[in-house]
Amino acid sequence: MSLKTFKPEISLDAIDNDYSKIIDIGKALSVENRIKIISALTDGAKTVAELSNVLALPISNVIFHLNVLEKANIVKVFPSGKGYKASLLTFNISINLKDVETKQEAERQISSEEFDVPVGAFAELHDINYGFNLKNKNGETLALENEYDPKKYDAQLVFSGSGSITYPLPKVKDGLCEICISLEICSEAPFYAIDHPSEIFFLINGVKVASYISPGDLGGRKGNLNPPSYPDNLTQFGQLKSVVINKKGVFFDGIFLSEKLKIDDLNLKTDSTNTLRIGNLPESKYTGGFNIFGKEFGDYSQGIKVIYKY
Numbered sequence: 001m002s003l004k005t006f007k008p009e010i011s012l013d014a015i016d017n018d019y020s021k022i023i024d025i026g027k028a029l030s031v032e033n034r035i036k037i038i039s040a041l042t043d044g045a046k047t048v049a050e051l052s053n054v055l056a057l058p059i060s061n062v063i064f065h066l067n068v069l070e071k072a073n074i075v076k077v078f079p080s081g082k083g084y085k086a087s088l089l090t091f092n093i094s095i096n097l098k099d100v101e102t103k104q105e106a107e108r109q110i111s112s113e114e115f116d117v118p119v120g121a122f123a124e125l126h127d128i129n130y131g132f133n134l135k136n137k138n139g140e141t142l143a144l145e146n147e148y149d150p151k152k153y154d155a156q157l158v159f160s161g162s163g164s165i166t167y168p169l170p171k172v173k174d175g176l177c178e179i180c181i182s183l184e185i186c187s188e189a190p191f192y193a194i195d196h197p198s199e200i201f202f203l204i205n206g207v208k209v210a211s212y213i214s215p216g217d218l219g220g221r222k223g224n225l226n227p228p229s230y231p232d233n234l235t236q237f238g239q240l241k242s243v244v245i246n247k248k249g250v251f252f253d254g255i256f257l258s259e260k261l262k263i264d265d266l267n268l269k270t271d272s273t274n275t276l277r278i279g280n281l282p283e284s285k286y287t288g289g290f291n292i293f294g295k296e297f298g299d300y301s302q303g304i305k306v307i308y309k310y
Contacts, residue, residue, distance in 0.1 A: 027072070
C-alpha cells in the first residue's frame with residue numbers, strides 16, 4: 001500500500017487506445033461495498049477497523065476493496081499506528097472515450113499549474129468578532145501584533161468563531177479555463193463540537209461561487225498530522241472540500257451545482273491580484289465559524305490547493 005497525493009479531479013483520456021485506467025475505474029466502482037467505502041471517507045480519513053465496523057465486513061474484505069480503489073487512484077492508504085488508514089484521493093472523475101492519437105497532443109490541448117497557498121498567507125480579515133487564532137505545526141498559539149505580522153506564515157491551523165478571511169490567489173495567465181480550489185475545513189466551536197453547523201461561503205473576487213454547511217467542529221480522535229503534544233480535546237481534523245469553476249459552471253465536491261456562474265464571470269485579471277474569501281457572511285444560515293488546516297495539521301497534507309487549467 002502506498003502514499004499518494006490528493007488530486008481533486010482525475011481526467012482520463014483513451015491515449016493510444018489504452019483503456020486500462022478507465023477499466024480500473026470501472027472495476028473500482030462496480031461493487032456496492034466499494035461505493036460505501038467512498039461514501040464513508042467523504043467526511044475524513046478512517047482506519048481499516050473503522051471501515052470494517054461501518055460496513056459490517058471482515059477486515060480482510062475491506063483491505064481487498066481498498067486495494068482495488070487505490071489501484072484506480074480513488075483512495076490512498078497509509079500506515080497509522082499499528083494499522084492503516086484510508087482517505088479519498090479525488091472527488092471528481094471525468095472520462096474521455098474519444099481516442100487521443102498521442103499523449104503529446106493531449107498535453108497540447110490543456111495545461112495546468114498547481115499551487116499550495118499556506119493557510120497563514122491571508123491578506124485581510126472580515127467581521128471577526130471573536131475567537132480568531134492561529135496554531136503552528138506544534139499546536140502552539142501564534143500571537144500576532146497585527147494581520148501583517150510575518151509570524152502568520154508559520155500557521156498550520158487558522159480558525160475563527162465568526163467572520164471570514166481573504167487570501168490572494170496565485171497570478172493567472174491568459175487563457176484560463178478552470179480553477180479548482182481544495183482545502184481541509186470545518187466549523188469552529190470552543191474545544192470541539194461534532195454538532196455545530198456553519199454555512200461557509202467561497203468567494204472569488206467578491207463573487208459568491210459556492211457555499212456548504214459544515215456539520216461541526218470535528219474532533220474525538222487525533223488528526224493524522226497533528227503533533228503528539230496537541231491536546232485531544234481541541235479541534236483535530238476537517239473535511240476535504242473541492243470547488244471547481246470552469247466554462248460549464250460550478251462544481252462542489254465533483255457535483256454540478258449551477259451553469260449560471262462561469263469562470264468568465266469572475267473578472268479575473270492577469271495584471272492584478274485576484275482574491276479568495278472563505279467563511280461566514282451575514283446571510284449564512286449558520287454562523288458557526290471556520291477552521292482551515294495547513295499541510296502539517298489535520299488529516300490531509302496540503303494547505304489551500306489551487307489548480308489553474310488553460
